[in-house]
Amino acid sequence: MRNHKKLLQFLRPDPAVAAAKSSDDEDDGDVCSSLPSPMSGGSAGTSAAASPSPYMPSPWVNLPGLGAGSAMAGTGETGLLGSLVKTDGHVYSLAAAGDLLYTGTDSKNVRVWKDQREFAGFKCGSGLVKAILVAGDGRIYTGHQDGKVRVWRASADEPAVHKRVGSLPRLGELIRSSVRPSHYVQTGRRKQSSLWLRHFDAVSCLSLDAEAGVIYSGSWDRTFKVWRMSDSRCLESVRAHDDAVNTIAAAGFDALAFTGSADGTAKVWRREAGKHGATRHVMERVLRKADSAVTAIAVAAEARVVYVASSDGAVTHWQWRRGAARESAPRNGGALRGHRMAVLSLAVAGRVVVSGSADRTICVWRRDEGADHSRLAVLTGHTGPVKCVAMDEEESVDADGHRRWVVYSGSLDGSVKVWRVSDAPDAVATMGRTPAHAWKGSPSPLGAWNTPRRPPELI
Numbered sequence: 001m002r003n004h005k006k007l008l009q010f011l012r013p014d015p016a017v018a019a020a021k022s023s024d025d026e027d028d029g030d031v032c033s034s035l036p037s038p039m040s041g042g043s044a045g046t047s048a049a050a051s052p053s054p055y056m057p058s059p060w061v062n063l064p065g066l067g068a069g070s071a072m073a074g075t076g077e078t079g080l081l082g083s084l085v086k087t088d089g090h091v092y093s094l095a096a097a098g099d100l101l102y103t104g105t106d107s108k109n110v111r112v113w114k115d116q117r118e119f120a121g122f123k124c125g126s127g128l129v130k131a132i133l134v135a136g137d138g139r140i141y142t143g144h145q146d147g148k149v150r151v152w153r154a155s156a157d158e159p160a161v162h163k164r165v166g167s168l169p170r171l172g173e174l175i176r177s178s179v180r181p182s183h184y185v186q187t188g189r190r191k192q193s194s195l196w197l198r199h200f201d202a203v204s205c206l207s208l209d210a211e212a213g214v215i216y217s218g219s220w221d222r223t224f225k226v227w228r229m230s231d232s233r234c235l236e237s238v239r240a241h242d243d244a245v246n247t248i249a250a251a252g253f254d255a256l257a258f259t260g261s262a263d264g265t266a267k268v269w270r271r272e273a274g275k276h277g278a279t280r281h282v283m284e285r286v287l288r289k290a291d292s293a294v295t296a297i298a299v300a301a302e303a304r305v306v307y308v309a310s311s312d313g314a315v316t317h318w319q320w321r322r323g324a325a326r327e328s329a330p331r332n333g334g335a336l337r338g339h340r341m342a343v344l345s346l347a348v349a350g351r352v353v354v355s356g357s358a359d360r361t362i363c364v365w366r367r368d369e370g371a372d373h374s375r376l377a378v379l380t381g382h383t384g385p386v387k388c389v390a391m392d393e394e395e396s397v398d399a400d401g402h403r404r405w406v407v408y409s410g411s412l413d414g415s416v417k418v419w420r421v422s423d424a425p426d427a428v429a430t431m432g433r434t435p436a437h438a439w440k441g442s443p444s445p446l447g448a449w450n451t452p453r454r455p456p457e458l459i
Contacts, residue, residue: 077420077422078364078376078377078379078419078420078421078422079379079419079420080379080381080417080418080419081406081418081419081420082116082417082418083381083415083416083417083418084113084116084415084416084417084418085414085415089105089106089107089414090105090106090384090387090411090412090413090414091104091105091388091410091411091412091414091415091416092104092105092106092128092129092130092387092388092410093129093130093131093132093142093143093387093388093410094132094388094389094390094408094410094416095132095133095134095140095390096390096391096392096406096408097134098392099114099115100112100113100114100119100134101113101114101390101408101416102132102134102140103132103410103416104128104129104130104131104132104142105414106128108124108125108126109121109122109123109124110122110123110124110129110132110140110142110152112160112162116418119160120154120159120160120161120162121162122152122162122163122164124142124144124150125144125146125148126144126145126146126148128145128202129142129143129144130143130144130145130202130203130204130205131143131203131204131205131206131217132206133206133207133208133215135208135210135215136210137229138153138154139151139152139153139165139229140152140153140154140162141168141206141215143202143203143204143205143206143217144202144203145202145203146202147198147199147200147201147202147203147219147221148167148168148198148199148203149167149168149203149206149215149217149227150164150166150167150168151164151165151166151167151168151232152164152165153165166232168215168217168225168227168232168234169197169198169232169234170232170233173197173233173234174197174198196237197225197234197237199217199219199221199223199225200219200221201219201220201221201244202219202220203217203219204218204219204220204244204245204246204247205217205218205245205246205247205248206218206248207248207249207250207257208250209250209252209257209271211252212250212255212271213228213229213230214226214227214228214229214235214250214271214279215227215229216248216250216257217248218240218245218246218247218248218259219244219245220244220245221244221245222239222240222241222242222243222244222245222261223237223238223239223240223245224237224238224240224245224248224257224259225237225238226238226271226279226281228277235274235277235278235279236274236278236279236280236281238269238281240261240267240269240283241259241261241262241263241265241267242261242263242265243262243263243293244261244262245259245260245261246260246261246262246293246294246295246296247259247260247294247295247296247297248260248297249297249298249299249306250299251299251301251304251306251320252299252301253301253304253320254270254320255270255271255272256268256269256270256271256284256320257269257270257271257281258287258297258299258306259297260293260294260295260296260297260308261294262293262294263293264288264289264290264291264292264293264294264310265286265287265288265289265290265294266286266288266294266297266308267283267285267286267287268283268284268286268287269281269282269283269284270282270284270326284326285329287308287318287330288308288310288316290310290312292310292311292312292342293310293311293342294308294309294310294311295309295310295311295342295343295344295345296308296309296343296344296345296346296355297309297346298346298347298348298353300348300351300353300367303319303351303367304319304320304321304322305317305318305319305320305333305348305367306318306319306320306330307336307346307348307353309343309344309345309346309355310342310343311342311343313337313339313340313341313342313343313357313359314335314336314337314339314343315335315336315337315338315343315346315353315355315365316332316333316334316335316336317332317333317334317336317371317373318330318331318332318333319331319333319371331371333370333371333373334371336353336355336363336365336373336375338355338361338363338365338375338378339355339357339358339359339361339363340357340359341357341358341359341385342357342358342385343355343356343357343358344356344357344358344385344386344387344388345386345387345388345389345409346389347389347390347391347407348391349391349392349393349405350393350403350405350423351366351367351368351403351423352364352365352366352367352376352391352403352405352421352423353365353366353367353373354389354391354407354421355389356385356386356387356388356389356409356411357385357386358385358386359385360380360382360383360384360385360386360411360413361378361380361382361386362378362379362380362382362386362389362407362409362419363375363377363378363379364376364378364379364421366423376421376422376423377421379407379409379417379419381417382409382411382413382415382417383411383413384411384412384413384414385411385412386409386410386411387410387411387412388409388410389407389408389409389410390407390408391405391406391407391408392405392406392408393405393406394406394420402422402423402424403422403423404420404421404423405421405422405423406418406419406420407419407420407421
């Protein structure tokens with residue numbers, strides 16, 4: 001690694017590459033072990049191979065009502081199980097994987113929670129963690145404000161110890177590309193240029209296509225990039241929109257991917273085989289075009305239904321028919337309208353759809369036959385916009401055979417709430433409220449998202 005610095009000085013490449021190298025050096029060796037939780041009072045050992053970590057214990061604390069002691073724990077009702085409240089910082093991203101929950105805030109730490117208790121964490125080179133993705137092989141991908149995607153893995157011997165095992169793009173690939181003028185593209189910022197294989201603005205979203213073995217990253221630089229998981233190689237960079245890419249989702253069927261942007265469009269892309277093992281994404285259609293920004297996309301792969309959330313408070317959905325010709329258009333099923341302000345986050349599991357909004361509420365929907373949807377519940381309790389949601393299925397079902405889900409919601413009020421929802425037709429929401437710090441954020445960028453001046457154009 002140190003020899004790379006000398007080579008960089010000799011070649012004098014793009015300053016962004018040098019910045020990436022500096023960031024890599026800061027991250028190298030950052031290993032985070034399980035630290036005393038505010039609730040445990042104990043200490044955990046650190047691997048002998050792990051260097052001391054600057055990771056700081058979380059000021060989050062558990063409130064009454066979590067775990068087996070919760071009044072909701074033994075029931076099948078939809079409602080609040082408990083809260084994790086942080087004294088400062090906004091929650092921008094979270095991901096659930098088995099019994100672990102990963103949370104990212106505007107601090108430099110990613111927290112790992114197990115059984116609603118702080119389990120571990122790791123420190124990142126960039127303060128704001130905008131996206132978290134957990135792959136099936138145990139690797140954790142985090143998207144950052146500095147335009148990088150960092151890759152982490154837990155130790156096989158000590159699961160509480162996490163170490164950075166790479167980044168996207170890889171440093172060696174950056175160095176090789178930096179000496180080739182043809183690998184630079186214009187950024188549109190004061191005639192500046194940047195390497196095509198790295199994002200030059202914040203990474204806003206990540207998505208995994210496990211069957212294809214690729215990861216998608218979307219950015220405020222208006223592009224999405226395709227990365228091969230086996231060797232972390234950047235296969236493709238696509239200039240997708242006229243404004244920031246806010247969300248990207250791999251469909252899980254027909255080699256499709258979906259992107260949504262602040263320019264008000266949602267687009268459908270089809271993945272094709274390119275040269276030398278690369279990919280080639282072709283835009284198949286513009287799914288939606290409106291004045292209101294597209295903020296989140298979620299896919300129910302089994303049902304072939306795609307949900308698109310927007311800043312006008314609607315969640316519009318389309319269904320792809322099985323066996324239909326490639327040129328045939330998906331069926332527009334209409335819009336779910338349960339929020340008074342922008343919808344910021346979506347999650348889908350089974351027949352249940354969850355939407356989080358700037359109006360501080362979470363709507364729970366059930367997909368019925370055809371394109372019909374029923375609103376099961378409105379979950380309240382957050383005192384700030386709900387920026388991210390995730391779902392995980394409970395192992396048990398209720399007496400009537402209905403499936404139950406655990407929903408995690410992260411908010412700009414600095415808290416993460418844990419809910420249970422059921423797809424039972426008679427599920428009733430418990431509108432319980434738990435203590436949380438008042439929303440005192442500075443003027444939010446949400447204020448710039450106004451009600452559209454014309455109805456959305458659905459194509």
